[in-house]
Amino acid sequence: MKFLLASSYVPFIKGGGTAIVEWLEAKLLEHGHEVETIFLPFVESMDNMFDQMLSYRLLDLSHSADRLVAFRPPAYLLRHPHKILWFIHHVRAFYDLWGTDYCGLRDTPKNRAFRQRLMEVDNVGLRESSQVFTNSEIVSSRLRTFNNVESEVLYPPVLDSARFYHQDYDPVIVCVCRMEHHKRQHLLVEAMRYTQSNARLVLAGKSHSGSYPRKLKLTVLKNRLQNKVEILDRWISEDEKSQLLANCAAAAYLPFDEDSYGYPSIEAQHAQKAVLTTTDSGGVLELVQDGVNGFVTEPDPKQIAAAIDRVVGTPGLAAQLGQQGPRRMNDLNINWDHVIRRLTA
Incomplete structure (x- = not known):
């Protein structure tokens, strides 16, 4: 055809x-x-x-x-x-x-x-x-x-799910997506003010303009979070993304009323990593079930901080949540064979 x-x-x-x-x-x-x-x-x-x-x-x-x-x-x-x-x-x-x-x-x-x-x-x-x-x-x-x-x-799958893999559960939360106001990386930076664990945050992605990453960096400096937050405001290659996800404890994706679950969410799930999101993140909530394959909190920095501390500080929890990711995607029929069948029916 x-x-x-x-x-x-x-x-x-x-x-x-x-x-x-x-x-x-x-x-x-x-x-x-x-x-x-x-x-x-x-x-x-x-x-x-x-x-x-x-x-x-x-x-x-x-x-x-x-x-x-x-x-x-x-x-x-x-x-x-x-x-x-x-x-x-x-x-x-x-x-x-x-x-x-x-x-x-x-x-x-x-x-x-x-x-x-x-x-x-x-x-x-x-x-x-x-x-x-x-x-x-x-x-x-x-x-x-x-x-x-x-x-x-x-539901749209990623091109090559085998690219994403699990290696370790280091005390790091990663957020790999475009750095834009509606993606709300600022909530994560603010949350790091309140974390009690040894968690670190890595924000990675390119912005349409430099103003939002600059605001994030200023917030880091203002609150003396340099040892807790790393900002990589540039294009992230697929290999680098895979490595970040392979070793983190969990991924975070907190957009406002997203159109879908977002590729950052299912990329993390393919790497057997939990996803942290918020009650107003839209389509992300179709994938992430609170306490099953991630955590869902209010869009409040203190509540996000508590979720970060929980997934990083509770022995075995990151692995337990992360291992549910592939099962959840299977439940939702997120695969290319299903997509092709429907589009050619």
């Missing part, structure tokens, strides 16, 4: 939104299908967002492949008679983040009108799709709430 994979991207930015497309291409090829992948630029700017969306809509790909699989907004506006969505998030500032501290937009008549028009345009592409999959229950819920569209959850 011939597949065309299409998604948007922000120029010069790599992340989970591009990885899911590239990894699906590799797996479809492994299963004997023909695949072409298209990434089209899209910047979430009110100045020209609808012009960009129109350019997507004008592309008729009807005769290019047997099936089109679309991912990030607004790739679902591309035209094809057998269009499948593996929908991973909305333009969130106008949907679930509207009215929150993470929105960045004022609630004005102009912005409300823009939001309404965006939803109307999105509904065109969403409702003409032959199948709609999502990457999490929370994204399926948002589609149902905002667009009245039903969908099936299809």
Whole structure:
């Protein structure tokens, strides 16, 4: 079967939104299908967002492949008679983040009108799709709430789970992801002020801008946490990531209302490491069960510190929680064979 994979991207930015497309291409090829992948630029700017969306809509790909699989907004506006969505998030500032501290937009008549028009345009592409999959229950819920569209959850695996392995349980908590305000590494830095164990924290990842890592470093200096916190604000290679996860006691991932469990969470679980997260982390809660394969606390530095001390300071607990990770992923059917079966059904 011939597949065309299409998604948007922000120029010069790599992340989970591009990885899911590239990894699906590799797996479809492994299963004997023909695949072409298209990434089209899209910047979430009110100045020209609808012009960009129109350019997507004008592309008729009807005769290019047997099936089109679309991912990030607004790739679902591309035209094809057998269009499948593996929908991973909305333009969130106008949907679930509207009215929150993470929105960045004022609630004005102009912005409300823009939001309404965006939803109307999105509904065109969403409702003409032959199948709609999502990457999490929370994204399926948002589609149902905002667009009245039903969908099936299809959890995205990592490309090569064998890359992640367990070696030791050193008293280190690692957080490997982009350093951005909504990923909330600041909660972890603040938590280290209150830890009583010998735990250390390693934050690793690249930022869209240098301002957030600078704030984190200033917090470390202000609170004299240099011996407890290490910040690696740069691109982390896959090999380095694997090594960090192999030797830590647990991984932490505390995003605000994440679209899915996030690759950092399942990478840690493949390495047999517990995941520390918070009650408002969104899709991460579909993977992490409190006291089973990690800990879930309120987004409060003192409560996070207590969880860190518990996993580091309780003999055998890190191993006990970590060993539940692969079982939990099996329960959720997080594997490529299942993904390919559903997309080719």
